[in-house]
Amino acid sequence: MRILLANKFYYRRGGDCVYVLNLEQLLKKHGHEVAVFAMDYPENMDTEWKRYFPKNMGKVMAFTRPFGSREVKDKFNRLLDDFRPDVVHLNNIHTQLSPVLAELAHGRGIRVVWTLHDYKLLCPRYDCLLNGRTVCETCFNGDKKACLDNKCMKGSRLASFIGYREAVVWNRQRLENATDILICPSRFMADKMAQGGFDARKMKVLCNFIDTGKCAKGDYGKGDYYCYIGRLSREKGIGTLIDAANCLPYKVKIIGNGPLANELKAVAHNHIEFLGHKEWDEIKTLVGQARFSVVPSEWYENNPLSVIESQCLGTPVLGARIGGIPELTDMTFSSGNVADLKAWIEKMWDAPFDYRKMAEEAQRKYNAETYYDNIIKVYSK
Template identity: 30%
Template sequence: MRILEVSAFYTPYIIGGAEICAQNLTEWFTGQGHEVAVLSAAPQREHESWGTPLNGYRLYRVGTPHIYPVFQASTAPGWKKPVWHLQDIYDPRNEAMFERVIADFRPDFVHIHWIQGLGYNGLKVLARHDIPTAITLHDLAYVCVRTTMFRGDHECVRQCRGCRLSMQAKIGYLADIPRLGFISPSRANLDKVASLMPIAQYPSFHILNPITYPTPTTPHLPSDKVRLLFVGRLENTKGIGFALELLEPLAERYDFHLTVLGKGPEEDALRRRFGQHPWVDIVGHVPLQQVADTMAGSDLLLVPSLWMENSPGVVFQALGVGLPVLASDKGGLPELIDPGRNGYIAPAGDVDRWREQLVSLLERPEQLQALREQASSSTAEFDYAHLAQKMLDAFAIIRDHRRPAKGL
């Protein structure tokens, strides 16, 4: 089968699990004998490539007509953002680019991870050519222009007008694709999208992201100090500021250290506010191997997300090496955590409940070793080859499921 993987972000330009998933699946499909190509965005003109052979597959890294590249979305001035989103939905040059890629590679199947930044109206090209298409819902991009339904420091209780209008345009494009299906790493994310967008009539699948992570090169060694870890993008939605403010007064009573791995728009502010404390180390972005080794040397992963997380890869990377997780109750996180077996769940943003749970673990750190031993039994749930094969099985169902257009 000739499979086109679509992901605006693609290695080495990675910001999260969706891009790692796209890369891992591309390499696995290639290893299984499929012809595979990747369509992604180029940060600058000098990064562009056209069907370039790479590790057995082909890479189309293209420039786009947007007022700024998708890589600058978090730093672009506010006045440019509405223009960017209009271009992303309607600019005919997006369609022309998709047409060229389709004509050159001639895929039998298209798998979309992240089309925002390449152009949603590229979906019209897939419809015109009747190419069966699977969309993995890594976030809420089809119902929210910010992709999170989170604004400022709180979740959106309903769609704003701009998001509704954007969604209606996307619905129109999707409705023309005769063979279409949706995949979500969490049931919570799938249900949320389905509550706002009529996708229930299409084949839908709950499949964890097939992601492989490096094996730690260092063993887990006991320590008198409780070693806490945060891995993720440094922004409000991830709750890192909430966690640091919560831990600050506890540092006077308990012996712990927090390592923060990741980068993001809040990094400089967090360094100014908390960087002088000896109990925290804000490291920044590090390679995946260093993440794995840091996990091996940690006792508890904190995932204090304030928005509706989907199924963060950092959680099953942690559980895969036996690292227990304390996570918020948002989105798909409760689907991954079995309280008392591989970690604990606390209400998102609830200072009292999070403090209570952390104090319990800091006062009785022997609980963490018991959780570690039980967390190791979770690894079978995240078997990479099994999940990748489930993806292929879903593709086959979508390919054979034809319905009249304009029915979404």
């Protein structure tokens, strides 16, 4: 089978990019021909397909790219002509590439599959947050004017107007007409899409996967700390975690960077260690030796890889009761509630776990071969 994967970036920038890169390797392993389409970005991995990539988006392009620019259409059509895919698998494509890709492929009779990594099809700013703080579903009813009224896009009236127009142009009916299957990595996302009017018959719930081989280890011993791994930003709930951790004597290691880094370091007590960005070899050791990890999100997390990776390393996960997190772990606390988080950390600190068994079960559940068996059925229908 010939499969074309499309994503706005082609390097390990975030969960969507990691998913695409892992999927590319998985499909090639099974003998499929795979092409990729992305924006020509300086940090992209090298690929034979980069000659088809549209230029890196500049400020002026923000007025054309979201709606399907000529360059994107011309280069994508060239790729379709030359590669002749059986399936076009879209991922994170809004703004820099745009859903015009779905229409171009669908118009040629090519099967279009779209994995949803965020809520862009429901919310112009992707994350269903009002002012970056409060969960908001105002735009789910199809009227996106709240994006203008609240200046949801970066607090800018102009950016919000572009986001609003993008949502109007690429409305639910138009997107559904050009897409065969919408893959939702969590049941929560599928329910929200249905709430927003999308046809449930076009949705397939399919949990993400990881390269479980990279999680293999012989020792499941634990250290004297718990950990957080992720972006240091408000919607991730890291502020709530620091408030709870400050009230407790247990050591916690914070892995990652973000806009709140300096603010959090200024208020954190000495037993809270900020490690910054780490590569996988170090993450494997840090997360693998933690007694548990905490995912304290305060937005509609979809299917966070941080939970899956922790469990595959034999590390239990304490997650906020929001979005798709409760589908991945039974140990949850009320999102944004410092007292509840504090109580759960105390409970988990000395709780007995069979770490090896946890890792083995998670690796069976989230391994690539299981995912392949499911995705190939989606491609083939």
